[in-house]
Amino acid sequence: MNMLINAPGDAVTESLHGLALSYPQLLRVHYQPDFIQRADTPVPGKVALVSGSGSGHEPLPTGFVGPGMLDAACPGPVFTSPTPDQLVAAAHAVDGKAGVIFVVKNYGGGVMNAEIAAELSDAEGITVGTILVNDDVTVSEASNRRGMGAAVLAMKIAGAAAEEGRPLEEVMTLGRQVVAQTRSMGVAMGWCAWPNARSAGRADSNTIELGVGIHGEPGRYQVARCSVDEIVAMMVEPILADLPFQSGDRILALVSGLGGTPLLELYLIFESLHRLLRKHSMIVQRQLVGNLITSLERPGCSITLLRLNDEFTALWDAPVNTPALHW
């Protein structure tokens, strides 16, 4: 247990407080129910984006709150979905009377709680839409696919569209199109731990876990240690085959560390990915490398590819000002 905390039960709240203290101009924090709100919300007439997530994936979701991205984020306990009342309270707080969109990663509890929150908000007169994120290619049935890096891309691109004042239906459609054009896969070289959270660690740490989610799960496949070029190929080939991506496609490539892999290695992984995509005659037009969706301190990474079009690219390039993304 390598944790720097006080009592486990207070950790999420204390961390939220620390985040709010770090960005006093940008963020406001609420407790019971817990959520982080962009300080200048509600923005009248703007569609509001809200996302919930278990904690332990930081900066997702709280680090993506700010102009050009999320209006609010609701962190649950570590690796556990937020409750409906968190989402409802956040929706109330940021509703600019143009509707609220929940960005929801496709995990059972999270989807259920978002559905309940949407019904409750709707009953109180808030129009709610949903962008469901399910970009993980390691599961064959699309309905069961887990949400991964597409969450960040959908929040950014839909967030930019909302910032432009586009209506709810259009922002929601755009976010869904982003998810539809995105595929991801994760790999882990070890495990993570947290009190009371499920920990899937095995004794044997001499294999690579290929096709992991973001909750410390084992991979779908276990493979022997090999080079990063080989690992990247094992991740990218299923991603390319699934959409399918084609030669000539313009790509936004996201390499996100799971938390315990040094930045040195993440850039090295991106170099390998870039080289492989060039070999497939694909054009990496935009990229993002860093710890965006993590699993506490787990070593590993996920690779996410989005097939760009001009609209996605323009909205990706639009200004954003959040703790984790700023340009």
Place this chain on the structure above:
Amino acid sequence: MNMLINAPGDAVTESLHGLALSYPQLLRVHYQPDFIQRADTPVPGKVALVSGSGSGHEPLPTGFVGPGMLDAACPGPVFTSPTPDQLVAAAHAVDGKAGVIFVVKNYGGGVMNAEIAAELSDAEGITVGTILVNDDVTVSEASNRRGMGAAVLAMKIAGAAAEEGRPLEEVMTLGRQVVAQTRSMGVAMGWCAWPNARSAGRADSNTIELGVGIHGEPGRYQVARCSVDEIVAMMVEPILADLPFQSGDRILALVSGLGGTPLLELYLIFESLHRLLRKHSMIVQRQLVGNLITSLERPGCSITLLRLNDEFTALWDAPVNTPALHW
């Protein structure tokens, strides 16, 4: 060994290439000797800031290259200083005929190589100044103190002064004043590993290593597991006593993860730090929380406090555009 690399000997070069591919507008990379250069340098008439460092501390130093901070960075092998020829080549590349300042953390090899590089550059007609960073309070003799978080603060504040067009002497003095007003301490909850790099790991991982540097060393003291509030107090009290800081001081507080501690915990540590400083009637006016100076994937963090004055604050707030800092 949880590494995502190809051959260890190629890792730093491949990673540099990946970094440059990630910021094609902002950075240019050179190989043999290796350095990263801000794309629009040399800027005529501007003092140039150059910093070298072993790799494995990312984003330091390469992630701090860009307008408002460093003009170039020279990464050595993992935990190993860059060679003089790297620093000389970088100085040549970014010299705007107003002089070059090396920002040097106080470690034997790094200081020696920077001195040689300064002499060589000087002989070639480049005026070179130095900002020596030695902010670690765990060593009693100031001359032996290791460089830690003050490196980031000095690069940012001196970098902003250079951007304003101030002359070499003034930029150097400012950077040295920042270091003189800064104190740091590090703590680790475990170890890190890299092929061919020294690894100080002990069998017993049930203690906290208090007073670590950034190269995977053991701490100066070993203490039993305890709460973050207790750990923060053990770090902050020696920091406050050393300068000494006083009640009423305005503070810039930096909490940097060592690489293997989740962001969730870093914000929680900052909350604890903020609370403790308030108790001492000190005012946290600026803060930075994240992975700024790391030791590969080591779990732990460092705390760095700078006593602010109006000039430091204004230069800290000045625009910066680098991979790791952007506002």
